[in-house]
Amino acid sequence: MESRTMVKMEAFLRLCAMMLSILAACLVGLDSQTKLLFNTIERKATFRDLDALFVLVHVDSVVAGYNLLQLGRCFISARFEGSLKGSYLYLAWVCFLLDQIAVYVSFGANSAALQASVLAITGARSFQWMKLCNRYTRFCVQIGGALFCSYAASLFMAVISSISAFNLFRLYSPKQFLLLKFN
Template sequence: MSSLGNRKVLDMRIRIIELVLRCVILGLGILAALRIGTDTQVREIFSFQKKAKFTDMKALVFLVIANGLVACYSLIQGLRCVVSMVRGSVLFSKPLAWVIFSGDQVMAYITVAAIAAAGQSAVFSKLGQPELQWMKICDMYGKFCNQVGEGVVCAFVVSLSMVILSCISAFSLFRLYGANKKNSTSW
């Protein structure tokens, strides 16, 4: 097989992997936002009703917004991938590659920050913080914490997928620059 044939096979594999990751991010991003955003639990404490909802923890609000944002972004980029595959065109121009690379980087950073913040809040909710007299909220709101936990796991997979996708977009971008160089044996 020629070098050009190998390159086309590699391009097709990269596009398929990118499309699969974008679909995973879209589906799990929506699922995470819905699992967390629709979760509530009402408890009666000393004849008062207290309702736990995701807006009570700002880290969860950030996680829901981040997952909604990354899901929308992945939908748009997924459509671009499908159009690119149907047309059979090679990836794109350098300016467009830079835009996609930058967008993927921003989304990866946002999802990593959101999952880190939600993870810390989850640890405090589950374990409490005795030194600050913060109680274990999950002991009182078990159903709420379990559903949030499911959403956080989905969001973690979204974040990990976005990091992998940003590496793929970096590879695709910088490969465009390597293709124009003459074959040289010097480093």
């Protein structure tokens, strides 16, 4: 019963992380705002203007797809709980390593996008970079919301990674050492 509860909790966290990653990718990828500059030039701000936002869309999409695949694994392992014992050690290692990679890549892409967004808000006078968010306010607010969703997805992925580590290292411990008791 403890294992089944753990799988349900992991599946719920993966579903939340997947939905937040999809939301962040859609918010960034579909965000654009057009402004008229100097009453003659029309300029459109999109996620392609900042390379970090372009990378964030792709990373969030891949993380959402990975969580969808792992969600399928959670449903299969919950259904066939007793019959997958033989190669479970290798599967636990693969899941642990892939979860670690997903968390670190997602967090790195979020941090790079946040850094680029802060530069868009504040500008950099020494490089003669203008502030962009005073002209494209709605665009910047939507990117901020997407970054919040993406960081929340990374946080969920970190919790999932700790569950994955628990599931892996539980296989190496004595029988009574790392058992969770759900009462």
